[in-house]
Amino acid sequence: xxxxxxxxxxxxxxxxxxxxxxxxxxxxxxxxxxxxxxxxxxxxxxxxxxxxxxxxxxxxxxxxxxxxxxxxxxxxxxxxxxxxxxxxxxxxxxxxxxxxxxxxxxxxxxxxxxxxxxxxxxxxxxxxxxxxxxxxxxxxxxxxxxxxxxxxxxxxxxxxxxxxxxxxxxxxxxxxxxxxxxxxxxxxxxxxxxxxxxxxxxxxxxxxxxxxxxxxxxxxxxxxxxxxxxxxxxxxxxxxxxxxxxxxxxxxxxxxxxxxxxxxxxxxxxxxxxxxxxxxxxxxxxxxxxxxxxxxxxxxxxxxxxxxxxxxxxxxxxxxxxxxxxxxxxxxxxxxxxxxxxxxxxxxxxxxxxxxxxxxxxxxxxxxxxxxxxxxxxxxxxxxxxxxxxxxxxxxxxxxxxxxxxxxxxxxxxxxxxxxxxxxxxxxxxxxxxxxx
Numbered sequence: 109x110x111x112x113x114x115x116x117x118x119x120x121x122x123x124x125x126x127x128x129x130x131x132x133x134x135x136x137x138x139x140x141x142x143x144x145x146x147x148x149x150x151x152x153x154x155x156x157x158x159x160x161x162x163x164x165x166x167x168x169x170x171x172x173x174x175x176x177x178x179x180x181x182x183x184x185x186x187x188x189x190x191x192x193x194x195x196x197x198x199x200x201x202x203x204x205x206x207x208x209x210x211x212x213x214x215x216x217x218x219x220x221x222x223x224x225x226x227x228x229x230x231x232x233x234x235x236x237x238x239x240x241x242x243x244x245x246x247x248x249x250x251x252x253x254x255x256x257x258x259x260x261x262x263x264x265x266x267x268x269x270x271x272x273x274x275x276x277x278x279x280x281x282x283x284x285x286x287x288x289x290x291x292x293x294x295x296x297x298x299x300x301x302x303x304x305x306x307x308x309x310x311x312x313x314x315x316x317x318x319x320x321x322x323x324x325x326x327x328x329x330x331x332x333x334x335x336x337x338x339x340x341x342x343x344x345x346x347x348x349x350x351x352x353x354x355x356x357x358x359x360x361x362x363x364x365x366x367x368x369x370x371x372x373x374x375x376x377x378x379x380x381x382x383x384x385x386x387x388x389x390x391x392x393x394x395x396x397x398x399x400x401x402x403x404x405x406x407x408x409x410x411x412x413x414x415x416x417x418x419x420x421x422x423x424x425x426x427x428x429x430x431x432x433x434x435x436x437x438x439x440x441x442x443x444x445x446x447x448x449x450x451x452x453x454x455x456x457x458x459x460x461x462x463x464x465x466x467x468x469x470x471x472x473x474x475x476x477x478x479x480x481x482x483x484x485x486x487x488x489x490x491x492x493x494x495x496x497x498x499x500x501x502x503x504x505x506x507x508x509x510x511x512x513x514x515x516x517x518x519x520x521x522x523x524x525x526x527x528x529x530x531x532x533x534x535x536x537x538x539x540x541x542x543x544x545x
């Protein structure tokens with residue numbers, strides 16, 4: 109019994125006859141016409157002209173698509189069969205790839221900074237629109253908007269438990285918001301005399317450190333809001349300040365074209381890093397996990413200090429380069445050229461093998477530390493990429509646990525074997541993008 113209808117059989121016979129006639133297979137043409145009793149007059153303009161070839165190539169394309177889908181299905185089945193621990197291990201070397209999982213829209217001016225909550229699938233973003241927004245990055249939904257600053261909010265950071273969020277602004281103030289109490293503004297820190305460009309919780313969360321256009325770095329006591337220390341040394345706007353993992357060192361960068369390493373307790377400059385030819389926009393300490401790759405890159409021997417927090421920093425500048433430094437000697441270990449515009453943000457990969465950078469050339473680039481090669485370029489945004497953050501976050505499938513007060517919905521518990529990597533970028537295009545495995 110034929111699988112074809114009467115009409116389909118007729119079309120098949122006529123397309124075969126047209127194919128045989130067009131290719132000069134006259135004997136076969138006559139035999140098929142006789143055997144099928146098909147009435148057909150060859151016509152190169154008829155709809156049967158080339159129909160057989162078109163159908164054949166369509167079959168080939170569909171077969172390839174089926175094979176690709178079968179391979180993809182096999183890969184997904186294999187991934188699903190992995191235990192959570194093995195799946196987490198397979199993400200060790202993961203780097204962002206297009207397209208973004210979510211595009212968060214709502215800010216009305218350029219994005220200045222983003223920060224991941226350390227326990228929940230929450231991200232905070234700051235903007236020149238004078239607001240901070242709290243998002244659920246897993247769903248891509250806006251949870252709430254924090255209003256209190258009167259000018260551009262320049263930076264955001266969570267404490268290590270995620271109970272408090274600190275922000276700083278061009279309105280000269282630093283504010284702390286309580287995520288456990290409806291995200292209320294519970295503390296305000298005056299003290300700076302010009303726009304506050306950077307703020308971070310110090311390890312232990314007892315202090316915060318800030319940097320300002322007033323050329324100073326300041327350390328405040330969180331509980332009392334008192335100014336503990338003012339650090340002076342830069343000759344121009346201090347763009348960024350970050351503490352080392354143990355809090356003993358601070359790294360800062362400035363419009364004076366330098367980065368500096370400071371002794372936190374003494375407030376004294378330990379090293380001045382000179383080499384950039386323009387404003388240094390960003391500086392960040394390398395994690396201990398990156399030391400092995402950095403030593404390989406620079407040809408450095410293994411020493412005791414190779415496990416000391418704060419041994420190496422990376423800096424990014426408006427001179428379009430990234431530089432890697434030894435904080436003990438002040439030596440520049442490597443230059444990373446490649447971006448076509450200002451460098452705005454730098455984050456080290458948790459595994460220690462890569463450094464990620466964001467730039468005004470609208471891209472995110474992934475650098476292999478051991479070789480200083482750019483191994484991936486992502487066309488990330490439609491305008492300058494102003495900020496970048498790396499999160500180590502709970503994946504779907506964990507137990508349910510309440511979010512901080514004022515944030516709707518359930519959230520997964522951060523079980524270690526179910527943590528996944530996630531990256532967020534922010535742009536002058538007023539969007540935040542979430543990049544997931």
